Amino acid sequence: MNPPSDLAIHATGLTKHFGGTHAVDNLELAIPKGCVYGFLGPNGAGKTTTVRMLATLLRPDAGTASVLGLDTVRQAESVRERIALTGQFAALDQDLTGAENLTVAARLLGYRPRAARIRAAELLSGFGLDDAAPRQVKTYSGGMRRRLDIAASLVATPEVLFLDEPTTGLDPASRNQVWATIRALANAGTTVLLTTQYLAEADELASRVAVIDHGHLIAEGSPGELRAAGGTGRLRLRLADAERRPDAAELLHRLLGGSGSGSGSGSVEAAGSDPADVTVAVADAARATEAIAELSRGGIALTGFSLDQPSLEEVFLALTTTAAPAAAAS
Amino acid sequence: MTLTPTADTPNATQPAPRPLATILAAQRPPRPTAWAACRVFAWRALLKIRHVPEQLSDVIAVPIIFTLLFTYLFGGALAGSTHRYLQTLLPGTLVMAVLLATMYTGINLNTDHAAGVYDRFRTLPIWRPAPIIGALLGDTARYLLASALVVGLGLALGFRPHGGAVGVGIGVALVVAFALALSWVFCWLGLVLRTPNAVTNLAFLVLFPLTMASNTFVDPHTLPGWLRAVVDANPVSHLVAATRDAMAGTASGTQVGAVLLTALATIAVFAPLTMHAYNRKS
Structure with missing residues (x-):
């Protein structure tokens, strides 16, 4: 059975346990190509685990997931050619400079040494990091690290980009820059799956939002629909x-x-x-x-x-309290 | 004070986006070959050494201390003179110094993993073992540095190998080959153990008996029977003997072959274990 070809991400019955806890439980997702999709939930809801499964880092215990029609387990290698992931914690080499980090990333994507340096310089300037380029990453501020980390994911423009809480802990200026980057990518046709704890962020960027809690999908819709549900x-x-x-x-x-x-x-x-x-x-x-x-x-x-x-907590409370009686009745 | 209506004006306070066209790649180059990816990781390891040269302090200090300490501490007692002792000891301290440096492979791998650096590498379409093999290539530079220090210091102290430059070259090559095989053990430990400290502790537990209970410092004939059996079975003894003989110009093909075979067998066991742990690591 092939998933519909217009879906960037398709998951059915996706499940992951860690010990006795169901980190992700029977999750269904159908994310169309070219949209910014928000994945909303509190800490420990299963957002990161889901993203890691979709990005081929974790093997699901049950269920299947496909990215651009490619199975994340059986065709992981092909999936990796078309995605990029910026995790919650910067995947950067603290000892290397910003320029070296991006050059390493570019060379691992197949750029020749000279082309890799040029591409790295291009990205550093695009992210306002020219001045910091020759400095070791351990001297960077949190916002600079996050920008560099996102830049490293964009060395080759991915068809699907996973961003795990890209703005958590950022100052407003850095956050706005990350938002602008996400919009530019979406305009260029990249599908972005973004996890966040903030309804406002999903509102700003996402055309559709899934709310997840305890590994379950508890609501899905446009941000407006969610706010309406939140009362x-x-x-x-x-x-x-x-x-x-x-x-x-x-x-x-x-x-x-x-x-x-x-x-x-x-x-x-x-x-x-x-x-x-x-x-x-x-x-x-x-x-x-x-x-x-x-x-x-x-x-x-x-x-x-x-x-x-309404804040995420309010929407969240509204959704969980309305969902509970329905679940009890069924 | 002004009125501050904020509802339904989400974009009003957004600055105009910077020109972002540059961040989009024109096109994706073809994915690198396995060998090219390994070379990038080796380059990365060398960059780390260049930025943090302190990490070489152990690789530099240990060989120097060992060579000086053992030569002058044991030389008179064990061989009648430090000069005579040095001729048999030096290949042994070379082995010890380089093998002790293998644990850093595991410690570095563990540290990188804890920092999440490998998450990016594992979502790239590169040959899976490339990060580990590239790191091992970078480690070869450390092993060669340690070897050069021990041999250089030995020559300065009066070590006169009869095998000449070729014999010393073969000896160093054997030690580095064996060290690279042993590095796979520490790669695996680096992936399955939780902290760099745990790797260090276990590494000493493995490496000290392995290097001390050998023919490095004393003639096994002087040992009690049971210990001699252990020493004779210890692959490090065979490595030390082969290195000694290579430097003396008397090594046989069988000796060299046996060391290389041990190295290959170690890799055959621990490389798959390492890759399994690497793929399963969450």
Whole structure:
């Protein structure tokens, strides 16, 4: 049975145990070519194990996986010609310089010595690492290491790129650069499978997202669909006058609560360190703007507001709590 | 203070992407041959030595210390004079110095694995044993360096091999060949043991009896029967004897052949074990 040819990654019943724990359990995946696919879940959910199986580093205990129609176990060698992996921990040689690391990678992909040096220089400049090129990697910052590590995966543009938590621990500037790189690759036709702990990151980059927990796939869809499943976002307000907090809370509860507005909507969080800040759960962005208008009509002046999307934890909790009764019923 | 609406404006604060066209490769070159991949890994090992020359301190210090220590400590007692003792001892210290350096192969492999460096190599379409064989090629440079130090120091102290440059060359070649075979044992240990420390500890447990319970320092005829049986069975004794005779210009083809056969047998056992461990390593 051949998987459909338009799939970059196809997994059926993919399973991996470590001792007694099911790191990945009966996972089904069908990822179309050319998309950025987000793999979302907390630490220990099985994201890395799945990526390692797909990238031919780990042999599944059960089930099969194919990358671009090639079996990851029986045709591992052919899979390796078309993929690249940037793991969670930089796969770099600390003792070598940035330029040497990339030159080694290029030569291992078949570049002649001179061409390898040219390719390495090209990538170093593309990733803003020209100045650091002659320095040993052990002197690099975390962001520089990550960029170099991703650069090493792009020496030969892969058809499928696995990025395991590429932005964890990065400063915002480095993170933006990684994001821009991922977008450029996707535009050039590379399929990117990206694991992340942040819904916002999946939102930024991914056209489809799988949520994984305890080795199980618990939801799959577009980021918007996931956020909708997660229900409530948060409206954060800053009052001009902290004394008006009780009035604002009462008004918000009345406007945003009530039937049909989603679980928890309208509940105002207790005052934090700054009594001028008010945070309220809100299910519907349209009603949030009404509430803001209503506050100013009621004479409660604001100095700022923002509407936050539900965090991964909230989406995650929503998904796991709704999934539990269904599982119990079946 | 300004209003800070953030909802539904995800791209508003993104800087324009840098020109990223350069990061895309024009085309992929054909994959390297097995030999080319091995050479890259050997080059990588030499680069590491160039950047961290301190790692050679053991390879440099141990041969010098051993040669001086054993020559002057035992020479008078065992052979009547240090000069006479040196003629039989030197090939032995050469063997000991080079064999002790083999453990670093395993320690380095273990360290690289812990750092995740091999994850990248294992997702590349290269000949699977290339990282290990390339590392061994790089180690050959260490073994040759240790050999040059021992032989050079020996010559300075009065070692006069009758086999001449050719005899010394054959002797060194035998020692390096045997060391490369033994390196596979440490490659395997480097992959199956958890920490570099564990590799070091086990390496000393293996290497000390192997090199000491041999004919390196004393004539086996002076030993009690049981120990003599052990010494005669020890492949290192055969290596030392063959190296001695090669340097003296009296080695037989059988002697040389036996050493090479032992080396090949060791590789035949431990290379598959190593590759199995390498492929299974998660």
